[in-house]
Amino acid sequence: MDRRIFIATGLAAITLAGPATAQTHAVNSPRDGFLNLRTGPGEQFDIIGRMGHGSRVTILESAGSWVRVRHDSGTVGWCSARYLAALAVSPYYYVYSPGDGFLNLRTGPGTRYSIIGPMYNGEEVRILERAGEWVRVRHQSGTVGWCSSKYLRQ
Template identity: 35%
Template sequence: MNATHPARHLFAAASLCLLALSTSVAHAQNMVSVQGSTLNMREGPSTSSAVLWELKRGYPLQITERKGNWVKVRDFEGDTGWVARSLTGNTPHHVVKSKVANIRSGPGTQHRIVGKAEYGELLRTREKRADWVRVEREEGVGGWIAKNLLWGW
């Protein structure tokens, strides 16, 4: 008889959980947000490099490379550039990546719609639950949005 040992299943399940957790932590460690009121995304790692975009406070960015006091980053649309590391922070934010996203009173489609957020809107991350993120607008109004409609951490 060729029975699989129960401990192997437990080990495999634990390994998958650790992999998922480490991937999530690695993603968060590779994310930053704009710390000051604005930040210039530049072509290269230098203040003499051309400014590509001006980003506002909280805008989430994914780090793809590090060079001295600079980090190369990618935004939710896939645009890349360089920013001064000292002007970034670790306050989590999300950007709406769908045309429109329903903001709900709770984490699920059974909850009522309390508002709508549009493509590119910047939202402060307040809580995460499975496939939902509780977000807050700059003026303090917020709710829950399905995670797949957002980009950030």
Template identity: 35%
Template sequence: MTLSRSLSRSLSGLFLSAFLILSASAADARQMISIDRPEVNMRTGASTRDAPLWTLSAGYPLLVIGQQGQWYKVRDFENDEGWVYRPLTAKKPHHVVKSKIVNLRSGPGTKHTVVGKAEYGEVLRTLGRRADWVRVRTSGGQIGWISGRLLWGW
């Protein structure tokens, strides 16, 4: 085998490896948004002429799965899909409770005191993270930590 052929194969392998790594990273990248008004309709299509599916409250987190003009196609924590108007959204991190009832703790871990509870579907403002724990603020203003596996969002 000649040196140039060997170099060519090595470069091809390098480019293939780089492509696979970048593809995996892109697949892991999620564009999350949140509702930035008191109430926003999630619709069946990318127009105000399309029927509303339901109304989403401020902060509700959504995963962007597509875009058409000024409209985002989105998915929620229950895997329901619809469309929201982009100017009514923001990049403010929020989570939603995906378990029936969760403990809000004074610190990031089960050894910390329970300072409150949150219920399924409740929208929480995300304040920070530490390992697998998320620091949140409830709509009532209470601040605490919840295990990330019990939440969906950022």
């Protein structure tokens, strides 16, 4: 066998066997209204939670027709890939706070942290990290801080 083909084949096998690229999907289980989240890749594993229809997950890795996911609640577990629908995700989010027109950017994930400054409706942010309902973002100005994900839209 040509050495170049062998090396290319070996790299392809490593790529296919490795963890899946993180992808955002929606739970698509309208009949039951939920999808079970399990401790391992199969129905024989314990159920650790239920993910509501339409909720979002990030795929972390795959094993056959099962995927390990991080649910938008922060819980990590396994579910059947059959009941997930891929989402077209923009890397940018926009501030949407209809009550007062701005969202506070904070030094940490919670209201007990100091306010860095306001972000106004329509301004753009990129999510860098998640901690429950709080996200660390880079504001369009370049400032990095934390805000509630409830007031961000794609």
